[in-house]
Amino acid sequence: MPHPGWSLFDFEGIGTRWEISTPDTLGAELRGQLLDTVSAYDKAWSRFRPDSLVATVSRGPGRITLPDHAPALQKIYAALYRLSGGRMTPLIGSSLEHLGYDANYALASPGSPEAPPPWEGTLEWTGTELMVTKAVVLDIGAAGKGQLVDLLGDVLRAAGHADFLVDGSGDMLHSGTHPVVVALEHPYNPKQAIGTVELANSALCASASNRRAWGDGLHHVLDGATGQPIETTVATWTMAASALEADALATALFMVDPGPLEDEFEFSWLKVSSAGGATYSAAFEGRLFS
Known part of the structure; x- marks a missing residue:
């Protein structure tokens, strides 16, 4: 929770709720810059709007030039594609669209799960240049919200704000001298917590199969090898220097054992299995309730 007395700027963006907490009220110009940053990100990456940049490659083979923040996204996706x-x-x-999680939010599966096409031979992504050899539906949701959290943090720092908490519906970036204590939402009951963690000058992100779930056992965390929802893990939390890494790694923990991830990334983690057991890294300094 933000500190008592801090100012709160809250708004809707990319289909979720945002809260930016600062010691001082943000001016109208800065608020506009923050909203413009969210709007530009959505216009580039949303698979839910036909006028987005990535929608171009959903209609056939082609090449697009992505925003300047795209290389960081490409780097982490390439690493996690390899590790997973x-x-x-x-x-x-x-x-996701085949299971009903499409632009119309049909949320009704027309058939059996389908694996997506392989990266190799389908997608060439170098820096800001992306080319596809056939129509594809890009979805960077496993890391995109985290990156947007970081971009909003960059806007705040550029405006001279050193103390803030950016919260994109649970994906958080903290900066400053006043740590915050964050509750870890129970994966089966959003009104309860399974523990708490102190967040100080770092990012905390979560991924949970209950967040976007529909039908009979369908949810948004899919196995790219099969197109099926992953059933062995129900929730993960990760802490890292950036929300981009924390967000991507929270999803990766559904598919990859922590060891290989820890070999290449500096982060801490907590993972809850569908059987109810919790495992966590030595560096995860949260407090779990009994």
Whole structure:
């Protein structure tokens, strides 16, 4: 929770609720910059709007030039695609749409799960240049909200704000001398917490299969090898220097054992299995309730 007495700027963006907490009230110009940052991100990456940049490649083969923040997104997706053996992929959008999680929010599956196309031979992504050899549905939701959290933090710092908490519906970035204590939402009851963690000058992100769930056992965390919802894990939390990494790694933990991830990334984590057990890294300094 933000500190008592801090100012709160809350708004809707990319289909979710945002709260930005600061010691001082944000001016109208800065609020406009923050809203413009969210709007530009949505216009570039949303698979739910036909006028987005990535919608171009959903209509056929072609090449697009992405925003300047795209190289960081490409780098982490390429690493996690490799570490997961293709199970975590930005091409998962077609599988989500097939299960009903489409632009119309049909939320009704027309058939059996389908695996997305492989990155190899389908997608060439170098820096800000992206080319596809056939129509694809890009979905960077596993890391995109985290990156947007970071971008909003950059806007605040550029305006001279050193103390803030950016909260994109549970994906958080904290900066400053006043740590905040964050409750870890129970994966089966959003009104309860399974523990708390102190957040200080770092990011905390979560991924949970109950967040966007529909039908009989359908949810948004899919295995890129099969297109099926992952059933062995129900919730993860990660802490890292950036929300981009924390967000991406929270999803990767559904598909990859922590060890290989810890070999390449500096982060701490907590993972809850569908059987109810919790495992966590030595560096995860949260407090779990009994």
